[in-house]
Amino acid sequence: LPQVKIPVCQIAIETPLRRLFDYHLAEGAVPGSRVRVPFGRQHVVGIVVAQAADSEVPAAKLRGIEAVLDAAPLFSTADLALLTWAADYYHHPVGEVFATALPRLLRLGRDVAPVQRSWHITNAGRAALADGTLRRARRQQQLLEYFAAKGAVDEQALDAALPGWRPVARTLREKSLLEMNEQTRSIATREAVQSLQQGPVLTAAQQSAVDALTAPGLAGAHLLDGVTGSGKTEVYLRAAGAALARGRSVLVMCPEIGLTPQLLERFEARFDAPIAALHSGLTDTARARAWHLAATGGARIVVGTRSAVFTPIPNLGLIIVDEEHDSSYKQQEGGFRYSARDLALLRGQQRGVPVVLGSATPSLESLHNVKLGRLTHIELPERAGSATPPRIALIDMRAHPVNRGIATPLRHAIDAHLAAGSQVLLFLNRRGYAPTLLCQSCGWVAPCESCDARLTVHLAGGRACGSLACHHCGAEAPQPERCPRCGYGLQPLGHGTERVEETLAEFFPGHAVERFDRDSLRAPKQLTDAIERVHSGSARILVGTQMLTKGHHFPDVTLVGVLNADQSLFSTDFRAAERLAQTIVQVAGRAGRADRPGEVLIQSQYPDHPLLKTLLERGYAGFAADALQERQAAHWPPFSRLALLRASDPEPEVALNFLKAARKIATPAAGVALRGPVPAAMVRRAGRYYAQLMVESSQRTRLQAFLAGWVPAVESLATSRSLRWVLDVDPLEVL
């Protein structure tokens, strides 16, 4: 009997199975569109990835598509190619990869109205403002004042600018003081977008960077390597302006939500075009709207964090990755551990669209790629305007009296800068009050019950003896009054940001202290308020963690103090030195950005450490050159390629035994080495025991070929279903 060929759709469905699923071809079920299909006993939403003339599934078992959900495909062929490539490269189930690319509501099969809702003040609203009717309703009054100043504002912009605005706006609408309009506001794809402002006069270096990045027919990947304050954002804006004027769209990626508002504001102020902002701080609806606006070409500029790299953008003409060295571009939790920076490069390459990676402290990977000719090197070696680079010095903590974590020379410097009317910034990468609670009699330290870690002391209601928290699993406990072992009194040991804040208030009375960390700034609104207090000058001293190093522009800060540079000097992670150097240079870059010279003081117990010496004497470029040589000698990335198989289980040994079995079934491959398995640096975390097995090769293709055969075999191990495991390709941390 002749075989009857049955044409099918191959559909990505969110499941841990590493394959597409075949269904009968249906009208309108073109690649890139969502469909509803029966799956087992459920009905799920999937995405058509391809059509095929025939299926390996027996005809009797093939099922049909229940509904096609999109009139036009959401993903283009190029978008589908990027997602499929990512699933292959990271060896992750394709359905889960597609799920990452789609906002939740769209995954649930909802329709997203492409309409834009905008709000504006009514005449009654203006009258209410004038006669002070709302004096007693502060939030309503503030919102009305906002609309009086801004005119009509769309909901997306409101979500970004004023989180929590909706209930207040609803009340005002009921009183007829505000009105809401629904309209389709979009600008046709390919229409030239105008710049609203000229922008400042460029420095010579900025001008040549702009010339390079706006050259006709530009493609390829480019590293914009510019010291802090050199005006990288202005170069982004000019490059984007050129693409927009040619009728193309632009994708701008940034590492974190804290950075998004500032970058977003610069683009909003510059261009007369709808902008879609995509980040994790959005509600499901807002996110789906913004995504849809981007995917349908309604937005010409898309600003977003990590997963924005997958957002379809018709007629894309430029990709910018700001702060490309930032580790938040790599997904480090869950199963699909992709690097948004690396995928941005691939996306550009697939479509012949130029990609600009920008940083003051480029990753060693990117600097290596410059050497290999994969990235062009565009440098902005000097600060824009009249700003001079800061003077950087080390304070030897062994040679000076140290009072509550602050050495005398730093204390004097803080006094001098405050007296001169400047602001001061102190960096400490340790939140909480104190990292340890210690019994001074018997040496007991408060441990986390679920981790191999100590509990951090936190203030509770402003009391120095407050609560205990684990920074690894989130467990919380009240602080015991006495040592549970011997009954003696307990003492917080060491300094966290909360304690430094307390110390500073005491040392420098009359100078308001603003703390920046995850505890003090939980909501985006709190961060914008804190930044506002710094800009208005009401805050004089800033103390904070990593949050302070990220792109904020504080022109009146003239002194930066790094309270403890030593925390990662002796880490066993091969990337620790790179991260420390980046952090120090980034935080130093906050000093003296206006026309006042800055000073940076770094406290250390090891002022002779080669890393610190190199950084001070030869700057980041000198550090990077040395660090790359060390990596080459030790065969670490970028001179080799790594993948980690990580496993965990509540029972000790289970993860380790699983990894031993995984190693055993590996088919030896030339040029591929397996190392381990070994227990993780912190073996027990949140009640689970962690272990890892490293796969290393000097060649990406060899590593990929090995993984392609090995991962399915690992998956078929009987124990693979009872414990948690994940493959991390190009891991950032190998501890």
Ligand SMILES: [Zn+2]
């Ligand atoms: Zn004790």
Ligand SMILES: [Zn+2]
């Ligand atoms: Zn814990």
